Amino acid sequence: MAVETFVFNIAGKLLGELVSPAFQEACLVWGVESDLRRLEKTLSNVEAVLLDAEEQQFHNQELTVWLGQLKEVFYDAQDVLDEFECEALRRQVVEMQGSTTRKVRRFFSSSNPLIFRTKMAHKVKEIRARLDEVAADRSKFHLSERSDDRHVMRGREMSYSFVQPSDVIGRDQDKENIVKHLMDPSDGQSISVVPVVGIGGLGKTAVIEHFELKCWVCVSDEFVLKQLLVKIIKSITSENRSDFDEEQLQVLLRNNLDGKKFLIVLDDVWNEDRGKWIELRNLLMGGANGSKILVTTRSPTIASMMGTVSPYNLEGLLHHECLSLFIKWAFDEGKERQHTNLVEIGDAIVKKCKGVPLAVKSLGSLLYSKLDERDWLFVRDNEMWKLNRKEGDILSVLQLSYNQMPSYLKQCFSFLSLFPKDYEFNTLELIPYWLANGLLQSPNENQEPEDIGNQYVDELYSRCFLEDYIDIGYMREFKIHDLAHDLALSSAQSECLIINCQIQNISKKVWHLSYTDNTWQNENVLKCLQKSKSLRTILSVEKGVGPSTKSFVDSCLSKFSYLRVLDLRDSSFEVLPSSIGTMKHLRLLDLSNNCRIQKLPNSICKLQNLQTLDLGGCEKLEELPKDIRYLIRLRFLMVTTKQKSLPGCPNSLRFLGLSNCGNLESLVEMMQFCTSLRFLCIDNCGGLISFLPTLKFLTMLEVLAVENCEKLDLTRMEDDQDDFPTSLRALSFIGLPQLVAIPNWIKRSAKSLQGLIIKNCPNLTALPEWFVNLETLRGLKIENCPKLSSLSKEKLCLPALRYFRITECPELIRRCQPEIGEDWHKIAHASYIYLDDKRIKKADN
Known part of the structure; x- marks a missing residue:
């Protein structure tokens, strides 16, 4: 219902x-x-x-x-x-x-x-x-008055790590059995298909998460050949070829697979059309003998149809394994012994979960930190268990956890349904969408929306709705669990909708929609949208499928005057209509990667509500509008332009990204008013020699990323350091041949810096002596700096260090070898140590 x-x-x-x-x-x-x-x-x-x-x-x-x-x-x-x-x-x-x-x-x-x-x-x-x-x-x-007393739960401390430890319990034997299937050369097939069957939430993907995969594709509900070919090729080559036609994709796939021994994982398959499967299978037959295709599905019928060997049926966990997992999520370590009454109730809750790990973790996290017996009895005796759902379906369990969310978090969660399953999120991209639709709320008026959004994501993770979660301090990366995605679709109902060219009808109650193909070339789609006059969001979630003509933009501007989000990324029209200035409700405008647009109408500066403007990748853009400083609510600005210097921006700006601005020489005029800037990212700006004079304006800067700026000297004019920022939390220096030494001005942020990445800096020779004073540094990543032969000459005792990775630094890696390397004792206390991508297992682990 x-x-x-x-x-x-x-x-x-x-x-x-x-x-x-x-x-x-x-x-x-x-x-x-x-x-x-x-x-x-x-x-x-x-x-x-x-x-x-x-x-x-x-x-x-x-x-x-x-x-x-x-x-x-x-x-x-x-x-x-x-x-x-x-x-x-x-x-x-x-x-x-x-x-x-x-x-x-x-x-x-x-x-x-x-x-x-x-x-x-x-x-x-x-x-x-x-x-x-x-x-x-x-x-x-006859309704009763009630207040919302559900607040964001107190979660465990979120670790600043690039790798999350596995929470898989009771799957060792399953992993061994599946590995045998994958390694077995005697199954009589040159390329065999191994199906793994289990209900949602059993952990089918966790079984193989430690394998080195060449290709992993989430298939999900739609089994469309071209889309799958694009996904497979992207997984193999890291290149998006959505602009290719189907014949070109097939040729490219054959070229990549021909004669090679591969492992392809097709995850969460729902397609029951054998003809569609055979069409794809025939394109995957060009590999060497011993190649494997691993299929995960919830349907035994699909497994039998696709497999060349008998399906491997993944059963639920044993009760004692489930109870162990539940206790791990419901209590801090060892605390369960102080609450035997709650453990007894928890035992009954676990039995209702029928061996499904995701259900167990979800309810365990829901009850974490709650010591009132009534909260536990509420879960055990809840009517959600009685809902008439399919055997083995755990959506009722997730629904129970969803119902206990604070009301403001529910809408943010449901918004995720606009993105396809297995979408790779990061909060720098996601939070502007939430903000544009007014979904971020905080009792603290001084709290920044970006911080509120990160807290929301942490909360969703603590409720087990997210996976592949990485906390980088200022940003989160994650995916939404496929069952949680089903729940988001259910909770959003008709309010959020993903459309494609085949759509026949769109409800007038749709407020937010996204598109995944060349939808806007279809006149029927625009006709279907006529009724949706109050549309708030038009969002693109697939690269390379933006509108190619101005007609769609004209249609949006004339028909959807209440839009908050207009995402036109990867479009190829030449002119943005001057009527854009009438879209006074607009908060987010994405024009990124438009390969043809040369100029923006100055009327865009009438959009005083605009918070996000993305012009990244607009390589033919001659200049920014001269009145851009009048966008007094602008928080996020991404720019690619041919200008030598950029006009002044409003003080409201929090994020500034400059990419592929090859003519850019100076930032002084732009930066002098950006005193509230928190994030500054400069990428591939070959003409930029120095921007240090501008740093004195950026007293609130927290994140600085500089990449592929071959002339940039980060130590130039740094003698007077009193004006430099003191609150940097993350630094990234990549592709900087002029970088010979770590700039001294960084030490002014010794009490705030949490993450440092140094990559492709061929002339960097040493880390400074003051490096030992970075007392809050939690992550250090050094890649392809061959002249860096040792860590700091002083004892490198970074007390907060948890993650340490060195790649393509031969002498430094030699000195950091476990137990025997001269620098090993300086980094041995870190929780995660990687040398040339190999995880170092320490004796005390």
Whole structure:
């Protein structure tokens, strides 16, 4: 049965906006105070019963309909309130210029105050009337008032590591058996297909996670030959060839596999069409004898259809193994002995999980740090166990964990359903999408959205919804577990949708959509979207499939005026329409990797709500718009341009990325106003000689990454170090032939620096003596620095060091050999040590 979600959360955000001091002031200015107060009162009364309504709708379809009507009004109300904010920002830009520039005033002063006041008064009255009408029905449902007392759970300390230890329990024998299948040369097949069968969450992929794989592809629900060929080729070559046609892809695949012994993993296969499988299988037959194709699936039928050997059936864990896993996730080590009553209840919970590790971990993490017996009994006796689901399906378990999430976290989690299974996330990319749609909330007004977003991801990981999780301090990398992805799809219902060329109908209730193929070449798709006038997000999640003509952009700008996110990456149109300036609600605009665009209209600078502008990879772009400093909410800016110097940017900027700016010589004009910048990434800017004079402006800088800038001297003009940043957390120096020594200004961040990467610096000869003072350094990675022959001459005792990797540094690797190397004692205390990609096993491990 369909359910409505997020209604309570949306209501809460609306109330927060209505009672904010800034909005109260706007009410007085525009004469809509009385109507908005009535709206606030009705909204407050409705919000009080929404948690109860969302829970009871599982037994009452009429409640679901009512919640859907409310959500529609709430979203429209958000758009109305947003118009007040847009007008306030527009006036702020005009006022900040004073009376010095009439031209600027004409550029931004497009609204007639009287007309705006009349129009907004009408819109507010209409929203209030609609809400009153829908809210009047709440009395017939006999709902109870409740508050949301669920907060982000206290999680274990998240480790700053590039490798996560395995939590696999009870799979050693399974791994041995599957390895035998893969290594067996006597199965009578030149290339054999080995199926592994098990229900979701049993750990099919964990069984082989320690193998050196040449190709790993998540197949999931759609078995489309061209998409699979693109994925396989990308896994083998690291190249995205989505622009190739199917014939070209087949030739390329044969060339890569011909005569080679390979292992290809097709993970999570659902396709039951034998013809489609044979079509793919025939393309994989060019390898050498002994090549293997490993298939994981939840269906015995699919396993029999695809396999050339008998399927390997992966059973559930034994009860004692499950209980051990549960205790590991529910308690800090050894604490379970102090709470035998909870362990007894936990034992009953584990029995309900029927041997599924993911279910066990999810519920264990849900109960972590909770010592009240009532919390444990709530899980043991919950009605979710009684839901009529397929045998072995653990979605009800994950649903229970999802239901206990704070309301604001649910919407962020469901947003992940816009991305395909096995998508590789990083929070630098993801958080701007959440922020653009107003999904990040914190009781601390001074907390940066990027930090809030990282906390949300940590929370989702602690609930076992994420995997392949890596905490790099300022950023997280992860994938969403395939079953958690199913749950995200279920929770998002019709609100989030992935579309393709085959789509026939799109509900008007869709607020966020993504596309994975050349959807916009299909006129039927645009016709289907006509009803979705309140669309908030258009997102591209596949490289190389952006719109190739201006017509789609024109359509978006004319039909979807309430867009918050417009992702046009990998597009190839030449002109961005000047009407982009009318998209006043827009928060994120991605034009990255457009190979043809040469100029942006200056009207783009009217987008005062814009938070993210990505122009990376626009290699023909002549210059940035001259009035870019008027984008007073811009936080994230990625740029590729032919300019020698860049115009000044707004003080709101937090992330600045400069890539392939070959003519760039100076950053002074741009940086002098970027005093709030936290992330600075400079890549392949061959003309840049030094940017150190600009660092004195960047007092809040936390992350600095410099890559492939052959003329750049990081030590030039560094004598006066008093002005350099003191709060750097991560540094990355890659491809810098001018780097002979580690710059001295880095030691000013000795008490904050957590990660340092030095790579492809052929003239680096030594680490400085002060290197021992980096007391917070937790990760150190040095690659291809052949002249670096030793670590610091002083005793290198970095107390916080956990991760240490050296690659392609022959003499240094010799000196760091376990026990016998001269520098071994300097790094032996690190938890993870890699020498030329080989993990060093220490005697005490």
